[in-house]
Amino acid sequence: MQSFGLAHVEFLAWAALWTVGLSAIAFVGGGLLGFAVALLRVSANPAARLAAIVYIQIVQGTPLLILLFLIYFGVAVIGFTGVPAILAAGAGLTIYASGFLAEIWRGCIQSVPKTQWEAAECLALTRWQRMTRVILPQALRIATPPTVGFLVQIVKNTSLASVVGFVELAQAGKLINNSIFEPFTIFVTVAVFYFALCFPLSTWSRSLERTLNVSRR
Amino acid sequence: MTYQFDFAALLPYWPEFVHGLWLTLQLSAMATVLGFIVGTLCAIGRADGPPAVKWAVAAYVEVIRNTPLLVQIFLVYFGIATLGFRIGANTAAVAALVVNVGAYTCEIVRAGLESVHKAQLEAADCLGLSRVQTYWHVVLRPAVERVYPALTSQYVLLMLASSITSQISAEELTAVANRVQSDTFRSFETYIVVGLLYLLLSFVVRIAFWLVGLGVFVRRRKLGTAL
Known part of the structure; x- marks a missing residue:
């Protein structure tokens, strides 16, 4: 029987690229959808808020x-x-990410001090101008560290895409294990591959938290 | 769209769903209690332990938080098997969930411990409290009280994440769903029902935590605010 060797590591490295690709799809898709939901969540219309x-x-x-x-x-x-499979997995992860990012970003938008909203209103900015010129630029600063932190969750959760038949890192591991059964190695x-992907993101998120001087809630 | 929904086909399987639901609750409850104990001990070690313990806990937390639960479950399940011990899927599931949620709990409780003001310790000293008394009444309980909402969210996520243990065939709700849908070919209906059950369960867990909080944090109930 064949044992775990370099060829397997190479196979895993390719699969890791798919993990990265799927994470990117989920982050971009989830980010767009999540942003829309976050805006609905803080909108003036109660029906839109309820839907969000x-x-x-x-x-x-x-x-x-x-x-x-x-x-x-x-x-x-x-x-x-x-x-x-990549579309099904991408769609699922997009919806998942949008639900969590919307809630994270809602918190960031609402944590911009109320006086800023009032000042913008006093300057006779329209609702749209107030959002894009005053609130969102400030919310962005608060939002960066938790968003990068959530990227780690996305990368880790792409491992579940294996259930719809998408061959990413975890599924590749399972496939190799089925053929040579050396589960531990x-x-x-x-x-280790996942750690190499996630740890830099975690560290980055923490250093952003320090440099952007956003205290942890 | 020509698809005909047929939820009636799932009716004969209701005892299995109930059984799966019950096992999901059991797995989550066990993982919650054990994970809280592990996590709190780690947080204490991280905050006040000797350097070696601090380092070990930091490494544990980083490794767990930067790798997927699915891989951790496989490692525990297959890893223990290769060491020569035979354990059931359910035991492996609980073990993996405890290891996982322990790391998250550690980070949350640590944030709580750090938020205890130094003046509180000095005040406890002035009142002549012993070290143990100080730790219990002045440090640990207020710390947990403060981070209780964060812990609640984490344990709701844990309950949802227990669905992943279906991948090593622990017989919880998701595994039941997988079996029922392959029996009935009513996949979409099955997962709608199970999705709703999880939604219900997440509300139940939230309410349970709220009730426990009311009972445990009496001061909070009286003052109406966290410390």
């Missing part, structure tokens, strides 16, 4: 695993068959 709250509660109250299964089987129900190596 319900959306966030549902996404945060169901496991990502169930979300992925729902999308995977859901697209088949709507009538699309043979959807590539294989999954430690997989963990």
Whole structure:
């Protein structure tokens, strides 16, 4: 029987690239959707606020695993068959990320001091101008460290994309394990790959927290 | 769209769903209690232990927080098996969840410990409290009280994350769902039902934590505010 060697590490390295790609899709997609939901969440319209709250509660109250299964089987129900795994996984992670990012960013928008909102109103800025010129630039500063921190969660959670048949790092580890059964070596190596991806992000998030001088809540 | 929803096909399986729900609750409850103990001990070690302990706890926290739970579960489940011990999937699931949530708890409780003001310790000293009394009444309890909302969120996430243990065939709710959908071919309906059950469960866990908080943090209830 073949034992764990360099070829396997190379296979894992390729899979790690897919993990990075999937994380990027989830972050960009989740960021756009999450930003829209965050704006709805702080809008003046109570119906929009309620819709955003319900959306966030549902996404945060169901496991990502169930979300992925729902999308995977859901697209088949709507009538699309043979959807590539990366789209199903990307869509699931996008929804997951949007629910959490919306809530993080809502906190950041609302933590901009009330006097800033009032001052903008006194200057006769429209609601849109007030948002884009006054509130969001300040919220961005507060939002950067937790957003980078959440990136770590996204990278880690791409490991669940294996359930819809997407071959990323964790799934690659499982495949190798199925053929040579050296679970300890294989999954430690997989963990090292994830650590190499996530640790710089964690460290970056912490140093941003210090340099942007945002105290932890 | 021509799909016909058929939730009735799932009805015969309700005892299995209940059983899965119950196991999910049990797994989460055990992991919560044990994880809280592990995490708090680690936080104390990180804050006031000798340098070697501080370093070890820091390494543990960083490693766990920067690797996926799925990989940790595989490592515990298969890793222990390669060491020659035979443990069940449920035991491995609880062990992996405890190791995982212990690291997060450690970080949260540490933030609480750091928020205790030095003047509080001096005041405790003046009142003649012993070291143990000081630690219990002045440091630990107010610290946990302060970070209780963060802990609640973390343990709700833990309950949701317990779904991942289905990957090593622990027989909890998600694993039941996987089996039922392959029996009935009603995949979409099955996961809708299970998704709703998890949603319900996350509210139940929140309410449970709120009730426990009311009972444990009496002062908070009386003053209406955290310390």
